Structure formats: structure tokens, C-alpha cells
Amino acid sequence: MARVVVNVALKPEILDPQGRAVQGALGRLGLTGVSDVRQGKQFIIDLDGELEGDRAGLMEKLAGELLSNPVIEDFTLTVEN
Amino acid sequence: MDARIGVVTFPGSLDDADAARAIRIAGATPVALWHGDANLHDVDAVVLPGGFSYGDYLRCGAIAKFAPVMSLIIEKAQVGLPVLGICNGFQILCESHLLPGALTRNDHQHFICRDQKLRIESTETLWTTDFAPGQEIIIPLKNGEGGFVASEAILDELFAENRVIATYLDGNPNGSYRDIAGISNKAGNVVGLMPHPEHAVEELTGPTTDGIPFFTSVLKSLVGAS
Numbered sequence: 001m002a003r004v005v006v007n008v009a010l011k012p013e014i015l016d017p018q019g020r021a022v023q024g025a026l027g028r029l030g031l032t033g034v035s036d037v038r039q040g041k042q043f044i045i046d047l048d049g050e051l052e053g054d055r056a057g058l059m060e061k062l063a064g065e066l067l068s069n070p071v072i073e074d075f076t077l078t079v080e081n
Numbered sequence: 082m083d084a085r086i087g088v089v090t091f092p093g094s095l096d097d098a099d100a101a102r103a104i105r106i107a108g109a110t111p112v113a114l115w116h117g118d119a120n121l122h123d124v125d126a127v128v129l130p131g132g133f134s135y136g137d138y139l140r141c142g143a144i145a146k147f148a149p150v151m152s153l154i155i156e157k158a159q160v161g162l163p164v165l166g167i168c169n170g171f172q173i174l175c176e177s178h179l180l181p182g183a184l185t186r187n188d189h190q191h192f193i194c195r196d197q198k199l200r201i202e203s204t205e206t207l208w209t210t211d212f213a214p215g216q217e218i219i220i221p222l223k224n225g226e227g228g229f230v231a232s233e234a235i236l237d238e239l240f241a242e243n244r245v246i247a248t249y250l251d252g253n254p255n256g257s258y259r260d261i262a263g264i265s266n267k268a269g270n271v272v273g274l275m276p277h278p279e280h281a282v283e284e285l286t287g288p289t290t291d292g293i294p295f296f297t298s299v300l301k302s303l304v305g306a307s
Contacts, residue, residue: 010185014185014230015185015188015228015230015256017186017187017188017189017190018186018190020190021190066139066143066147067139069140069143069176069183071175071181071182071183071230071231072183072185072230
């Protein structure tokens with residue numbers, strides 16, 4: 001089987017209020033020098049069989065159309081076959 | 082004529098009943114559309130109501146765009162079907178790429194619910210012809226992810242093409258770029274608006290009746306077309 005891991009993050013120019021709230025909390029809890037926090041999402045997708053051919057193409061397409069919104073987010077996709 | 086305006090109910094829709102009521106008050110017949118419908122029941126226009134379709138899972142509106150009824154609406158909207166997306170409906174229209182940009186979490190991180198003053202910036206869309214240019218209105222606003230974002234180029238284009246239909250007055254409630262509260266597509270048949278005109282259609286239940294012209298505007302376009 002194959003495991004696909006898709007990480008989604010807001011584009012650098014998009015404000016991340018959740019990341020900012022976490023940054024504030026880290027500082028209040030004593031962690032010094034936190035210059036930035038960005039909060040993202042991770043999808044762990046387990047597939048039967050190897051990811052190859054048409055299915056690999058569709059996986060890549062859906063990472064861009066469903067799992068992330070290209071207007072505000074970037075994604076990375078890694079496959080562990 | 083008896084104009085039929087569809088209101089889509091997704092799992093998690095909240096304001097479909099109020100949207101139907103606004104349509105009735107404006108003088109048309111509301112038609113209930115279900116997210117799983119495979120046809121549009123001969124409606125002349127569609128309202129995508131507010132709420133939390135599919136629990137706002139993944140991203141607001143992201144799953145709704147793949148609902149069976151949405152594929153029909155997207156196809157028809159591209160050839161002129163009037164569509165108004167309110168709040169979650171606006172998010173769905175952006176996710177569906179019928180409108181540019183995206184709605185993101187409010188910059189101050191709080192859900193906000195208040196009566197909001199707006200200025201109508203464009204009366205050239207099918208949903209805004211009954212307003213006066215520059216008219217100031219007050220309608221309810223309630224959102225947690227209402228910050229409109231788009232690239233500088235898209236923002237410039239929206240203003241240059243008169244596609245910003247309303248802007249926030251007396252304070253930007255959610256960090257929307259350039260105070261944008263609502264926009265339209267190039268043709269003017271698809272409009273997305275973050276505040277809620279359907280909650281301002283009766284003096285008993287709303288702060289004003291300033292929401293009514295959104296619904297009467299589209300009726301005029303339908304009468305004109307038939």
C-alpha cells in the first residue's frame with residue numbers, strides 16, 4: 001500500500017490569525033524569540049496498492065482542487081510506496 | 082409572471098428559511114433545492130444561503146462546491162443564471178471559482194454578529210439594480226471567516242470593472258481587503274455578499290428592510306427577459 005502525505009499551508013502573503021494567536025500563546029507560556037507561527041493542515045491518505053499512473057495524476061489534481069485552495073494556499077505532496 | 086427562485090439547502094445550511102421568506106416578500110416563489118438534486122426544477126435564479134455547509138470542514142464552502150446540485154448551478158451560472166451567494170454562499174461561489182478571491186478567517190479572530198452599515202458601490206449587477214448608486218444600507222452581518230482576500234491585481238480589476246458591489250462603512254468587521262463586502266462576476270449575474278440581506282426584509286425581525294432590493298432587483302431582470 002501507499003501512504004500519501006499532503007501538507008497545506010496558507011501562502012506567505014495571506015494573514016494567518018490562528019498562527020498569530022498561537023504565537024501569542026507560546027510567548028505567554030515563556031517561549032522566547034518566536035518570530036512567526038504559521039498553522040497548516042496535514043492529510044495522511046492510505047491507499048491500497050501503489051500510487052502510480054492515472055491515480056497519481058488524480059491524487060495530485062485533487063490535492064490542488066479539494067485539499068487546498070490555490071487562491072490562498074500552497075501544498076506539498078509526498079508518497080511513501 | 083411567477084418567478085421561481087431556488088434556495089439550496091446543504092447539510093449545515095442555516096439561513097435557507099429566511100432566504101425563502103425574503104424571496105416570498107419580494108414577490109417571487111421560493112423553490113427548495115436539495116444539495117443532492119440532479120436537476121434545478123426550472124428555477125429562474127438561485128440563492129446560496131448562509132450557514133455552515135458540511136460543517137465548514139476542510140474550508141468553508143470547499144465541500145459544497147462538489148455537491149451534485151452545485152455542478153448544475155456552476156454550469157448554468159456560466160451562461161447567465163442569476164446566482165446570489167450570501168455569507169457561506171459567497172464562500173461557496175469563491176471556492177467554485179465563479180467569483181475570484183477567497184474568504185479567510187477574520188483578522189481579529191472573533192466571530193462577529195452585528196448590524197453593519199454598507200455602501201452600495203455597483204447597481205449594475207442583476208441583484209443590485211433597485212438600489213441607488215452610493216446608497217447606504219444597514220443589514221445584519223455574522224461571520225467568523227469573512228475576510229475577503231485576493232491579489233492586488235484582482236482587487237484593482239474588481240474596482241476598475243465596477244464589480245465591487247458593496248463596501249463596509251463605519252469599521253471593517255473582518256479584515257476584508259479594501260473594505261470589500263460583496264463582489265460580482267464579469268457578467269453581473271453572479272453576486273457574493275458576506276452580510277445578510279435576507280435578515281433585513283421585515284421591520285418586526287430585522288434592523289431595517291434594506292435587504293429587500295437585492296431580491297426585487299433580480300425579479301426585474303427576470304421580467305425583462307421573459
